[in-house]
Amino acid sequence: MAIDVHTLADAIERANRAMGGLTDQLNAADAKLGDGDTGTMLARLIGSFAAVDLQNAPDLGAGFMALAKTGAASTGSSLGTLIVTAMMTAGKASAGQDAIEWNGLSQILLAVRDAAMARGKAELGAKTIIDGLDALARAIAGKDDPAAIAAAAREAMDQALLEFRERPSAIGRARMFAEKSVGLDDPGMLALAEIVRAVTTNHSATALA
Amino acid sequence: MKKLINDPADYVDEMLDGLCLAHPGLRRVGDDRRAIVHSVAMWPGKVGVVSGGGSGHLPLFTGYVGPGLLDACAIGNVFEGPTINSCQDAIAAADRGAGVLCLFGNYGGDRMNFEMASEFAALEGVETRTVLGTDDIASARPAEGHKRRGVAGLIFAYKAAGAMAEAGGDLDAVASIAQKVVDRTRTIGVALSSCQIPGAAGPNFTIADDEIEFGMGIHGEPGIWRHKIRPADELVDEMIAMLLAERPAGVSRVAVLVNSLGSTPFEELFILYRRAAQQLDAAGLTIVRPLIGPYVTSMEMGGASISLCFLDDEIEGLLAAPADCPFWKVG
Structure with a gap:
């Protein structure tokens, strides 16, 4: 079994369900140094993704592109735009393919990481969602078993949060509060970790693990 | 709020x-x-x-x-x-x-x-x-x-x-x-009170009634210092000094904007402008086309900013x- 539009639709559905319980948590994490709207924005964005008819997308690349198009109309926030960039990048990488093999997921995540760095003009180590993507991509490299990928992904995100929590933020609004950011999770990285957890836990027949 | x-x-x-x-x-x-x-x-x-x-x-x-x-x-x-x-x-x-x-x-x-x-x-x-x-x-x-x-x-x-x-x-x-x-444009602001995003549980930031934050951004981004509020003339002197520290060489004319961040009234803006005009005159700058009022706000945020656009003939003509x-x- 490979990753196809049904896998993608299932992951979106899981993430959307999880946002019901994550919205307040992510808003609270963002409110410590920011506007406090990360959870609300993500709930709106992922909700718009869930309304996309992925099951009838002609191929996986078209499915990702449909998500990108929907996202582009849904949010103007920095994090939201990075997610749209991720969908476009994955769409280009899987254009015209019905499915990609599990062992190809790491390469797509690395491409997403690089695209997000270019779009956000961010470096690795700045304590952003990009560091989470980097940890995720490296952790699952060379793996082709969905259950093993799921376990490695969860472990990588836990480690990334632990590693970066005590570092100062170096980009965006949080950089202006660099000292205060020590000891706090980056809201974008935390959101990625929680969504990875939601997508990879309690697996069904078509999901990630 | x-x-x-x-x-x-x-x-x-x-x-x-x-x-x-x-x-x-x-x-x-x-x-x-x-x-x-x-x-x-x-x-x-x-x-x-x-x-x-x-x-x-x-x-x-x-x-x-x-x-x-x-x-x-x-x-x-x-x-x-x-x-x-x-x-x-x-x-x-x-x-x-x-x-x-x-x-x-x-x-x-x-x-x-x-x-x-x-x-x-x-x-x-x-x-x-x-x-x-x-x-x-x-x-x-x-x-x-x-x-x-x-x-x-x-x-x-x-x-x-x-x-x-x-x-x-x-x-x-x-x-x-x-x-x-x-x-050729520089701005510095001071914030007196916060604003609140509609639907948010609380204000965008907190600041005591007797405090002022110098240099705060229009979304509540942190500024340079926060202290007890001072007389307007002292604040303007510090704002103008910081702005003029980046004055390009050879400039003798300047456009000025004294801007309300939302709830600060015209009366206080004119008090700020009065002192700014004195200081710019003392620095040998002629003010052209002063703008005083709410031009860029943050909803109900209290405070003001001063912007200077250091002019040349081309810019001055286009502003006119x-x-x-x-x-x-x-x-």
Whole structure:
């Protein structure tokens, strides 16, 4: 079994369900140094993704592109735009393919990481969602078993949060509060970790693990 | 914090509806109607001038759509950048075949979304240039001027770029004058009280009744210092001294904007302007076209900013050219 539009639709559905319980948590994490709207924005964005008819997308690349198009109309926030960039990048990488093999997921995540760095003009180590993507991509490299990928992904995100929590933020609004950011999770990285957890836990027949 | 609103989710759209009803020269366009254009016909071959940003700052951004200023503007939710689609809609609306200048404040979301919209526009054969407003001197040191945020001084760049486009300047000329004005404009603000995003549980930041924050950004970004409030003249002296520390050589004329961040009244703005004029005169600078009032706000935030645009003959001429939008008329 490979990753196809049904896998993608299932992951979106899981993430959307999880946002019901994550919205307040992510808003609270963002409110410590920011506007406090990360959870609300993500709930709106992922909700718009869930309304996309992925099951009838002609191929996986078209499915990702449909998500990108929907996202582009849904949010103007920095994090939201990075997610749209991720969908476009994955769409280009899987254009015209019905499915990609599990062992190809790491390469797509690395491409997403690089695209997000270019779009956000961010470096690795700045304590952003990009560091989470980097940890995720490296952790699952060379793996082709969905259950093993799921376990490695969860472990990588836990480690990334632990590693970066005590570092100062170096980009965006949080950089202006660099000292205060020590000891706090980056809201974008935390959101990625929680969504990875939601997508990879309690697996069904078509999901990630 | 009390507000005269209905459902917070409708705040931006209801505001835009009211703006366009009050000013019939403006109308909403695009799939989500989050781009604002003016109804004066743009002649074929005119360079378009577009801006955009989050809501909550009126008259910025949409209030500066009009002949001689912006041709179109993309608008997002409160303190959130406009969507990529809205940026695309604004660029498309302003395109008359000679390219479009995207002129907006240096904020991550706005920059990323206009970049992506410009890439989509390029696929459709529309050439764009980007100039970022970076006038807030509190947000980064001079050596890192490219990291500074765009605040109230952005309107001087709107005016000059709009005038250059009306005069028939090509895309390079319009982008060049916008960059020149940005390079010669500096702003510093002081905040007295917070604002609150509609629907949020609390204010955007907290500050004691007897405190003032020097250099705070228009979304509550931290400033340079926070202390007990001081007399207005002392604050203006410190603000003007910081602004003049970056005065270009050979400049003798300056445009001044004393701007309310929302709830600070005209009376206090004129008290600030009085002292600023004294200090600029003492520095050998002649004030041209002073602007005093709420030009770039943060809803009900208390406080003010002072912007200086260091003039040359070209910029001064463009600032004097006719322009007409709901909040700024020249000529």
